[in-house]
Amino acid sequence: MNLINRYSKPQLFSLVALRVVIGWYFLYEGLAKLFSPNWTSYGYLMDSAGIFAPFFKELGLSGTMIQIADNINIYGLIAIGLCLILGSFTKIASLLALAFLSMYYLSHPPLIGAQYILRPEGSYLWVDKNAVIFFAIVVLLFFPTSRLIGLDRYIYKLKERN
Template sequence: MTLRLVMGWVFFYAGIDKLLAGDWSAQGYLMGAASREGSLFPGLWETMAQNYVGLIDPLNMWGLTLVGLALIVGAAVRWSAFWGSVIMLFYYLSGYPLENSLLIDSHVVYIALLFGIGAFGAGRILGVDEYLERTAVVENNPWLRYVLG
């Protein structure tokens, strides 16, 4: 549970900080990723910065905030952990080449932790998922258990 709360706070704070800034944009970061020597997929980052920043900014801000909030309250933990891992994968790939490591950095550690949180079903431990799994909606639709946990 502690790890779920800590990871939740990391995501929630990163997202809410961007939301409250008012003028935050990923465009500068993406252009930096595109122009960095040795960057992976420079064309992808440049295209995202030039053509899709209007979509990337809210996805990033709200994605971080909602993943963090879901982890904190323990709601749809597996679903949230999965999407948190996707966000971290994009950060990892856009940060190449790594400054302090050859292959592994904090983003990979976050991905591993999030998969562990989801696999363990950490939302059932002092989380909303424990309650949700006992509702008629989930009991009548067992596939919903895959997003809870």
């Protein structure tokens, strides 16, 4: 709490803005998948590369596991997005987001010579969009804002009162 109380207004504003835009990004990724009929992570998983590729491909080929993975993806993304935007349970949401991003990174590592059918929209070497967002969320974890701006403010008050 000490650190939180010492945020200047521009610091607080930029941290909240970062939290909200990352939340937006996750929420819309989830909604877009939810709304596209028959969306499945099959293609993405089958296009994996790197040392973990066999694991992701096996996941893609297994009938039941892929359904579970798809649902975790869709609803996980939506939940993370809502939590970050609204500022509720942001710590858990951030940790979950880090787990998701790790999976995306490990299944499609931007290695030298890695060729993906689903081409990334940019040019990457070792560091990709997932890695950048990962560390942005690490920043959010150590510079929390939801108890100042967000539902956590109310949630923690309730906690304190009890």
